[in-house]
Amino acid sequence: MRREVMVFCYKLPSVLLITCWLFFQNSSYAAPQVIDRIDASVNSSIILFSDVAKFREIAPLRAQLDPLFQGTTIAEKGSNASEEEIVDFLINEKIILQEFKVTDAEVEQQINEIQAGNKINRTTLKSTLEAQGFLFDDYFDLIRASVAKRNLIDRDIRSKVSITDDDIKNYFYNHYARNAAASVSYKVRIITVTPENYKSLVAARETAARALQEIRRGEPFEDVAKRISDDPTAETGGDLGTLTEEQMSPFIKSILKNLQIGQTSEVISAPDGRLMILKLADLISADTERYEKMKDEIRNHLASSEYQHQISLWLERQRQVAFIHKAGQPSPVNPTR
Missing domain, CATH: 3.10.50.40 (Chitinase A; domain 3)
Structure with a gap:
C-alpha cells in the first residue's frame, strides 16, 4: 500500500511547534508529535527545547570545559536542573557568545592546543569523546563557549577582582x-x-x-x-x-x-x-600555623566568589539592553541600546 507523508509547520503564540503528521491511505491520521520548539530568543539567536535536552545530555562534558559552569548551583544539579534554570543559563551563554564572538578558526586553534598539551591527535580525541558518550560537534561548541567566556573574564572581569x-x-x-x-x-x-x-x-x-x-x-x-x-x-x-x-x-x-x-x-x-x-x-x-596552611585555599575561594559576583553584574547589565523573550511570556519591548 502506498504511504504518503505530509509535513506541516505552523506557529502558535510565543512557541513554534514543528509537528509532523503521517497519513496512511485507508487509515486515520496519527496524533501530532512535537519534534522541537523555541523556548527562548536572545536578540537574533534562539534556544530550542532540543538545546535544553542537549544541555542535560552533555552536562558532564561541560563541567570539564566551561569556566563559568564549575562551582555553580546549576553545575551541582547537572542534568537534574529544571528547564527554567537551563534556559536562563543558555540565555546568559548566548549573550556572552554574541558579545565575544569566536570564529571556527579560533576554536580549531584551541582544540589543537589541547591536543598538543595532551599529546594526542584528532582521531584519538574523537574516539575518547565517543567512548565517553559525547559527539565531537558538541565538544566543538563547548570549546567555542569556553573561549568566549575566558575572553569575557580576561577583558572585562579580571581587573575588577582583587583579594587582599x-x-x-x-x-x-x-x-x-x-x-x-x-x-x-x-x-x-x-x-x-x-x-x-x-x-x-x-x-x-x-x-x-x-x-x-x-x-x-x-x-x-x-x-x-x-x-x-x-x-x-x-x-x-x-x-x-x-x-x-x-x-x-x-x-x-x-x-x-x-x-x-x-x-x-x-x-x-x-x-x-x-x-x-x-x-x-x-x-x-x-x-x-592553621592560617598559613589555609591562606591560599581561602584566597581561591574568595576569588571564585568575586568572579561569579562580577560576572553576574556584567550579565545583569547586558540583559537590560538585550531583546530576550521566553516562551509563554508577553513579547518584550525592544530595549534601546
Whole structure:
C-alpha cells in the first residue's frame, strides 16, 4: 500500500511547534508529535527545547570545559536542573557568545592546543569523546563557549577582582578562628572628641562627623587622628596597640566585633560621654600555623566568589539592553541600546 507523508509547520503564540503528521491511505491520521520548539530568543539567536535536552545530555562534558559552569548551583544539579534554570543559563551563554564572538578558526586553534598539551591527535580525541558518550560537534561548541567566556573574564572581569590579605584574614577569623580555642588579638586605632573641650555638644558632634567624613573620603585615619583627636594616642595616629578581648571593655569589644579589618566605625557615644571613632587595623590569631596552611585555599575561594559576583553584574547589565523573550511570556519591548 502506498504511504504518503505530509509535513506541516505552523506557529502558535510565543512557541513554534514543528509537528509532523503521517497519513496512511485507508487509515486515520496519527496524533501530532512535537519534534522541537523555541523556548527562548536572545536578540537574533534562539534556544530550542532540543538545546535544553542537549544541555542535560552533555552536562558532564561541560563541567570539564566551561569556566563559568564549575562551582555553580546549576553545575551541582547537572542534568537534574529544571528547564527554567537551563534556559536562563543558555540565555546568559548566548549573550556572552554574541558579545565575544569566536570564529571556527579560533576554536580549531584551541582544540589543537589541547591536543598538543595532551599529546594526542584528532582521531584519538574523537574516539575518547565517543567512548565517553559525547559527539565531537558538541565538544566543538563547548570549546567555542569556553573561549568566549575566558575572553569575557580576561577583558572585562579580571581587573575588577582583587583579594587582599585583609580579606583573607577576615574570612579566616569569621569562619574558623572566631569559635576556635586559639585566642585572637585586635590592633586598634581610635579618635576621640570630648564634648567638654568644645563650646557645645553640637560643636563636638560636628567635629566628630567631619573627622569621619574625611576618613571616608580617603584621608588616612592616622592623619585625621593627629589633627582632630583629643585622646592621648593622637600623636601616634590613634594607635591603641594590640589588645586581647580580656583587655578591652565590653563596649569597645562589641564595636570591634562588628568590624572587618581595615573598616572604620560610625561616630559612637561612649559610656563616659566621649564621642569616638574606632578602626580595626588588624586581627592577629594565635593559630598562625592553621592560617598559613589555609591562606591560599581561602584566597581561591574568595576569588571564585568575586568572579561569579562580577560576572553576574556584567550579565545583569547586558540583559537590560538585550531583546530576550521566553516562551509563554508577553513579547518584550525592544530595549534601546
